[in-house]
Structures are given as C-alpha cells and as structure tokens.
Amino acid sequence: MGKVIVFIAASLDGFIARKDDDISWLDAFSASGEDYGFGKFIQSAGTAVMGAGTYEQSLAHPERLLKGLKNYILTSRSLPRVPGMNTEFWHDSLPALVGKIRQESERDIYLVGGGQVISRFLYEGLVDEVHLFLVPVILGEGIPLFTGLSREISLQLVGTLPYPAGIVRLQYVPEPSPSKR
Numbered sequence: 001m002g003k004v005i006v007f008i009a010a011s012l013d014g015f016i017a018r019k020d021d022d023i024s025w026l027d028a029f030s031a032s033g034e035d036y037g038f039g040k041f042i043q044s045a046g047t048a049v050m051g052a053g054t055y056e057q058s059l060a061h062p063e064r065l066l067k068g069l070k071n072y073i074l075t076s077r078s079l080p081r082v083p084g085m086n087t088e089f090w091h092d093s094l095p096a097l098v099g100k101i102r103q104e105s106e107r108d109i110y111l112v113g114g115g116q117v118i119s120r121f122l123y124e125g126l127v128d129e130v131h132l133f134l135v136p137v138i139l140g141e142g143i144p145l146f147t148g149l150s151r152e153i154s155l156q157l158v159g160t161l162p163y164p165a166g167i168v169r170l171q172y173v174p175e176p177s178p179s180k181r
C-alpha cells in the first residue's frame with residue numbers, strides 16, 4: 001500500500017515560501033547540484049497531491065510541474081489543465097481521496113504541499129512520513145508550513161541527515177491521531 005509522504009523544504013522559522021509565493025531563497029541550496037534525495041524519492045511515487053495554491057505556482061513556473069506523476073489538485077474552483085499532464089481536480093473528503101489513489105496505484109503518494117493541505121492531511125491522520133528539509137534561512141514572515149491546526153500533533157523523529165550546504169533532513173513518522181489509537 002502506497003505511503004503518503006511529505007517531502008518539503010522550510011526556512012528555520014517554519015515558512016515554505018515568502019508571502020508573495022517566492023521560493024527563490026531555495027535556489028542557492030540546489031546550485032551545487034545536490035538533489036537532497038529527491039530523485040530517488042520521486043521514483044517511488046506514482047501520484048502527487050497538492051493544494052490549489054501550490055498548483056497555481058507550478059502553472060506560473062512550469063519547470064516545477066510533476067509531469068511524470070498523476071496529479072490530484074485540491075480545489076473548489078475551476079483551474080486550468082496543462083496539456084499532456086494527467087491531472088484530476090478534487091473537492092471531496094481527503095480519506096476518500098487517499099483510498100481512491102491507493103486503488104489506482106500501489107506506489108507512494110507525494111503530498112507536495114502547501115502548508116494548508118499538509119496541515120489538513122496531518123490533522124486527519126493521513127500522513128505516513130514527513131521528510132522536512134530545514135533550510136538555514138530566517139525569512140521573518142511568509143507562508144507557514146503548518147497552519148489552521150486545532151489539535152496538537154506529535155511526531156516521532158526517525159532519521160536525520162545534515163548536508164554540507166547547511167540543510168538538515170529531518171524524517172518523522174506522525175503518531176496516530178487520537179481517534180485512531
């Protein structure tokens with residue numbers, strides 16, 4: 001059964017983008033050619049799930065489109081499709097979405113972001129692994145990695161990996177939500 005995996009970079013103060021959606025502060029860290037394990041990770045994934053905010057940024061920056069995967073976009077709006085991409089729009093329950101994807105594919109599910117969607121999946125107890133790349137930059141303000149959570153979520157740290165550029169990979173497994181204990 002495919003795992004739901006978050007694989008995301010955040011500033012030291014917990015932001016995934018500047019307020020205007022700018023993520024160019026990440027560019028300096030990929031300039032060395034280090035891919036932070038992304039290539040290997042993406043090979044295990046069959047489906048990407050993302051919120052409308054992240055999808056709209058991918059439309060504006062087509063190099064970010066995940067063309068090799070089936071993409072599910074969470075939205076209540078009618079958004080444009082990219083020709084040649086396998087994209088579905090979803091506005092129903094998240095457990096139902098995960099169940100549907102698991103029927104379609106045995107591969108892992110890449111929960112791309114952004115913060116609103118990741119937080120909602122965590123809240124619903126649907127995330128199997130979190131791979132957080134903590135970037136040594138303090139943005140001061142921006143789009144938060146975690147937002148709108150009305151309960152505490154505990155995670156178990158299962159791995160750490162420092163990179164020469166100063167990024168640290170933190171790998172977590174969320175504890176079961178209270179309703180599932």
Ligand SMILES: NC(=O)c1ccc[n+]([C@@H]2O[C@H](COP(=O)([O-])OP(=O)(O)OC[C@H]3O[C@@H](n4cnc5c(N)ncnc54)[C@H](OP(=O)(O)O)[C@@H]3O)[C@@H](O)[C@H]2O)c1
Nearest residue numbers: 009016017021051052053054074075076113114115116117
């Ligand atoms: N640093 C990184 O590695 C990284 C990774 C991914 C994303 N990002 C950045 O994150 C930013 C977007 O993050 P975000 O938190 O603002 O937005 P988001 O989570 O990408 O999208 C939120 C939107 O998704 C829709 N949605 C539908 N169902 C939902 C549900 N059940 N729960 C939550 N949202 C649902 C809503 O849009 P509708 O109004 O259409 O319904 C909501 O406004 C972008 O700037 C992107 O570039 C950074």
